[in-house]
Amino acid sequence: MTTTRRQSPDQPRKRANAIDLLGPHEVLRTQNLGLKACRAGRPVTSCPWTDAQTPQDQARRKMWVAGFARGRTELRQARPR
Numbered sequence: 001m002t003t004t005r006r007q008s009p010d011q012p013r014k015r016a017n018a019i020d021l022l023g024p025h026e027v028l029r030t031q032n033l034g035l036k037a038c039r040a041g042r043p044v045t046s047c048p049w050t051d052a053q054t055p056q057d058q059a060r061r062k063m064w065v066a067g068f069a070r071g072r073t074e075l076r077q078a079r080p081r
Helices: 018-022 024-039 055-078
Strands: none
Touching: 018 024, 018 055, 024 055
């Protein structure tokens, strides 16, 4: 007799992540756009995907903000103490 795992009906649905939706190259490219925007002194509201409707655009917005946040962290760490 083989045993199979039971799927519990109360488990949350698995959501697709950015890599699944966009692919690794586009994720890195989008993060770098956010990083460059931060280094240029632009505000986080300058994200090109602020009004994202599709799951792909929402993933792009999330990756852009992640890159922007990385830029802010790098700027903060570069300050003299």
